[in-house]
Amino acid sequence: MTRREMMPNRMRGDHPAEEPRLHDTVRLSAEGLAKVLGDLETRVMKVCWAIGRPATTREVFDRVVEEHDVAILTVVTVLNRLVEKRLMFREKRDGLLRYEPCLSEVELHSYVARRVVDGILSFGRSAIAASFVDALAEQDPEQLAELHRLVQERLNTTRSEGEG
Numbered sequence: 001m002t003r004r005e006m007m008p009n010r011m012r013g014d015h016p017a018e019e020p021r022l023h024d025t026v027r028l029s030a031e032g033l034a035k036v037l038g039d040l041e042t043r044v045m046k047v048c049w050a051i052g053r054p055a056t057t058r059e060v061f062d063r064v065v066e067e068h069d070v071a072i073l074t075v076v077t078v079l080n081r082l083v084e085k086r087l088m089f090r091e092k093r094d095g096l097l098r099y100e101p102c103l104s105e106v107e108l109h110s111y112v113a114r115r116v117v118d119g120i121l122s123f124g125r126s127a128i129a130a131s132f133v134d135a136l137a138e139q140d141p142e143q144l145a146e147l148h149r150l151v152q153e154r155l156n157t158t159r160s161e162g163e164g
Helices: 039-051 057-064 072-084 105-123 125-139 141-163
Strands: 088-093 096-101
Touching: 039 057, 039 072, 039 096, 039 105, 057 072, 057 096, 072 088, 072 096, 105 125, 125 141
Parallel strands: none
Antiparallel strands: 088 096
């Protein structure tokens, strides 16, 4: 499946430029989306997902500032940066700019994970597969069993497609 096919329908268009623009660097020490976004960008995205509807800058700021001391202009800058990265929609309604994530949290996690995996595979598929299985076995044996199930499912699907 191509990245474009993985994109939700609302992200697809006539131009591949509609794909989110993420840096090609990964911060290994960061958690979750902060690996590919800044810490404040991640906080702002999480606040917007929690709000669940197009939100004003003030609404986003009021929630972000509860956990992180930041100026409102910094939040404005981050929101606009997320628009440039195609992670947020921005529209003017009732005289106010409102922001809404382009992707759900699950969709963005899936997209980012796929990009990271594609990058990791450039190290060599065999070494990466072995390292992944070893790390998963150490950290979460149950998830390793789920991976086994998914691999079997994919192999069965591939075989049946090859026969048809």
